[in-house]
Structure formats: C-alpha cells, structure tokens
Amino acid sequence: MSLMQEFTKGIIKENPLFRLVLGTCPALAVTTSVENGLGMGAAFTGVLLASNIAISLMRSIIPASVRIPAYVVIIASFVTMTDQLMHAFTPSLYKALGIFIPLIVVNCIILGRAEAFASRNSVLPSIMDALGMGLGFTIALGLVSAFREVLGAGSFLGIQILPESIPAILMILPPGGFITLGCLLALLNKLQKKYAW
Amino acid sequence: MGDIIKLGLFLMMVAAVAGLGVGYVNIKAAPLIEKQILEEKIRSFKEVYPEGDKVENETAKYLTAPDKILKEVNIAYKNGTPAGVLYLAETKGYAGPVTILAGFDQASGKITAVKVLNQTETPGLGAKAKDPAFQNRYKGKDSAVALEVSKTPPTKENQIQAITASTITSKAVTKGVNAAREHFVATFGATKQVKTGTVQ
Numbered sequence: 301m302s303l304m305q306e307f308t309k310g311i312i313k314e315n316p317l318f319r320l321v322l323g324t325c326p327a328l329a330v331t332t333s334v335e336n337g338l339g340m341g342a343a344f345t346g347v348l349l350a351s352n353i354a355i356s357l358m359r360s361i362i363p364a365s366v367r368i369p370a371y372v373v374i375i376a377s378f379v380t381m382t383d384q385l386m387h388a389f390t391p392s393l394y395k396a397l398g399i400f401i402p403l404i405v406v407n408c409i410i411l412g413r414a415e416a417f418a419s420r421n422s423v424l425p426s427i428m429d430a431l432g433m434g435l436g437f438t439i440a441l442g443l444v445s446a447f448r449e450v451l452g453a454g455s456f457l458g459i460q461i462l463p464e465s466i467p468a469i470l471m472i473l474p475p476g477g478f479i480t481l482g483c484l485l486a487l488l489n490k491l492q493k494k495y496a497w
Numbered sequence: 498m499g500d501i502i503k504l505g506l507f508l509m510m511v512a513a514v515a516g517l518g519v520g521y522v523n524i525k526a527a528p529l530i531e532k533q534i535l536e537e538k539i540r541s542f543k544e545v546y547p548e549g550d551k552v553e554n555e556t557a558k559y560l561t562a563p564d565k566i567l568k569e570v571n572i573a574y575k576n577g578t579p580a581g582v583l584y585l586a587e588t589k590g591y592a593g594p595v596t597i598l599a600g601f602d603q604a605s606g607k608i609t610a611v612k613v614l615n616q617t618e619t620p621g622l623g624a625k626a627k628d629p630a631f632q633n634r635y636k637g638k639d640s641a642v643a644l645e646v647s648k649t650p651p652t653k654e655n656q657i658q659a660i661t662a663s664t665i666t667s668k669a670v671t672k673g674v675n676a677a678r679e680h681f682v683a684t685f686g687a688t689k690q691v692k693t694g695t696v697q
Contacts, residue, residue, distance in 0.1 A: 453621035
C-alpha cells in the first residue's frame with residue numbers, strides 16, 4: 301500500500317466509526333454540538349498521531365508479552381499532556397469536552413491502531429495511518445453532531461438556523477445519538493453495497 | 498524468573514520516560530492553567546459586579562461554618578468602601594454540579610447579576626443556563642423575597658421563567674441564588690435598611 305492509501309483508507313474504507321464501529325462511546329457522548337464533535341476529533345487525532353509515532357519507533361524494542369501495558373502507559377501519557385495543554389490554551393473547549401478528554405485513554409481506536417498498525421509498520425506509514433484515521437473519526441463525529449445539533453437544537457456551530465420551536469430535543473439527548481449513528485451506519489452500508497468499495 | 502525481571506524493568510523504563518514527559522508538560526502548562534483560572538475569575542467578578550474596583554475573598558470572615566451551597570463570599574470595594582457582595586455557590590443540577598456567581602448591591606439590596614460558571618448540563622437544554630438570555634432574568638431582582646421558578650412567563654416580581662424543558666437546571670441555579678440571597682439579607686441586611694423607604 302502506498303503512503304497515500306494509508307492516509308485515505310481511514311477516511312471512508314476503514315473509517316473507524318462508520319466502518320470499524322470503534323470509539324462509539326465518545327461518538328455518542330460528545331456529538332451534541334458540532335463544536336464539541338470537531339474539538340473531540342482534533343484532540344483525538346493529536347493523541348493518535350503521537351502514540352502511533354512513539355509506538356512505531358519503539359516497535360522493535362517492546363517485548364511482545366508486555367506490549368499492551370506499554371501501549372497503555374504511552375497512550376495515557378499523551379492523553380494527560382493533551383489534557384493539560386488544552387486546559388492551558390483552549391479553556392472553553394476544555395470545559396465543553398470535560399471528562400471526555402481523559403477518557404481518550406480508553407478510546408479503543410487508539411489502542412487498536414497501535415496493535416494493528418503502528419507496532420508492525422515504520423514511522424512514516426504510521427503517521428499517515430494516524431492522520432487518516434484521525435481525519436476519518438473527526439469527519440464522522442462532525443457528521444453525527446451536525447445532524448444532532450441541527451435537528452435537536454436548531455443550530456449549526458452555535459448559530460441558530462431553525463426557529464426555537466422546531467427542533468426535536470430528543471436528538472441531543474442520548475437516544476438521538478443512537479438513532480443518528482444507526483441511520484448513518486445503515487446508509488453507509490447501503491452505499492458500500494451499491495458501489496462495492 | 499529472569500524474564501519477569503527483564504520485562505518489569507522494561508515497563509519501569511517506559512513509565513519513567515512517560516513520567517518525565519508528563520512532568521515536563523505539567524511544569525510548562527501549570528502556570529498557564531493557573532493564570533487562566535484566575536483571569537476567568539476576575540472576568541466573572543467584573544461581569545457580576547461591574548462597579549467594583551477591587552474584590553477581596555472574605556469567605557473566612559462571613560462563612561464561619563462550611564455551607565452546603567455557598568462556597569465563597571467575596572466583597573467588592575468601590576473607592577475603598579464595601580459596595581457589593583459576590584457569592585460563589587454550588588448546587589446539584591440535572592447532570593452534575595452547577596456553580597454560579599451571584600452579585601448583590603449593598604446600597605439597593607438588589608441582585609446585580611448572576612453568572613453560571615461551571616455546569617455539565619445537557620447541551621441545547623440545561624446548558625442554556627450559561628446564556629445571557631437566562632442569566633439576565635435574575636438581574637435587578639430584590640433580595641428581600643425568595644425567588645421562584647415558573648414554567649410560564651412570570652406574573653410576579655419574584656418569579657424566574659425556567660429554561661424550556663430544563664426545569665431542574667433552572668431550579669438548581671435559583672437554589673444557589675436563593676442561598677446567597679438569604680445569606681446576603683441576614684449578613685448585610687442592615688445596610689439595606691437605610692434605603693427601605695424607597696422599596697415598594
């Protein structure tokens with residue numbers, strides 16, 4: 301696979317949320333507004349990029365039997381750093397995402413990419429993989445949150461576009477997350493069958 | 498046996514390097530975070546009591562016993578004399594704690610402003626408590642009577658219209674304001690007495 305393919309596969313073909321159905325917990329929890337969804341995607345991409353680089357660099361010295369604890373320590377450190385940096389530089393986003401920043405630690409996409417990709421490939425492909433997966437996840441979160449924010453709050457990126465009385469509050473409550481994600485998954489499955497990706 | 502020690506040492510090394518990295522970021526970020534929190538606080542003080550030129554935290558003086566709701570009592574000074582009281586109060590909302598800052602003017606005995614500092618309420622619903630549209634409903638209310646939450650447009654002076662579909666959040670904010678209001682009347686009510694002649 302070329303470097304470009306390593307990058308693009310995460311966007312549609314192996315989109316972590318829509319195709320691999322990983323990381324659904326943050327995807328359901330933070331997608332109540334587009335701003336939160338994109339912010340989460342950005343924070344996630346940063347952590348994934350750092351952890352993929354570190355794990356790819358260390359892949360030959362990490363003993364196979366303790367690789368998972370080693371990955372967890374590496375990922376947790378990067379998450380803690382991201383948490384601190386976001387608190388220092390983007391306080392409003394930090395406030396909005398709250399508990400979901402530290403919870404990036406248990407985002408299974410990151411551990412999944414470490415195990416399935418970074419530990420078996422050199423640094424450059426790992427960087428492309430992280431950027432592609434990060435972008436794919438961010439787009440997915442953006443899409444889910446766009447539907448939910450428009451239908452549930454009648455706004456997009458905080459700007460009111462529908463009259464106050466129209467929105468269905470259900471869409472920004474937890475059930476709305478499941479409904480949106482389910483519909484999008486079904487739609488993408490249908491498209492995938494039709495165009496045979 | 499040798500294997501276990503080798504693996505253990507390896508993990509220890511990974512953890513040590515990771516610890517150094519986290520520590521380094523913390524040293525760099527901690528002062529910025531502290532500054533951020535302090536600036537936010539000063540900004541909030543200014544919003545809630547714009548006329549003061551100096552704010553002092555006098556919690557120890559006015560809150561002798563730990564209070565369930567009231568966390569801080571700050572006095573705003575104007576030209577060296579106490580002019581306003583700023584309360585930091587925390588109540589339980591729908592999804593978690595709701596922290597508010599409520600400002601009272603000593604001369605008029607009225608609420609100057611209420612600001613929601615921290616909340617984890619549902620975005621689009623309870624989270625609207627941090628919008629000025631809701632917070633302004635408290636502005637200028639008299640501190641003498643308890644505030645009530647109403648689901649319909651208020652008909653009485655002491656009623657606060659709830660956020661649509663977020664009565665719990667609205668009540669949480671109002672509970673905090675009421676706790677501050679009671680403390681304000683009980684502690685600073687004497688100053689207010691001077692002006693009672695003008696109150697309806």
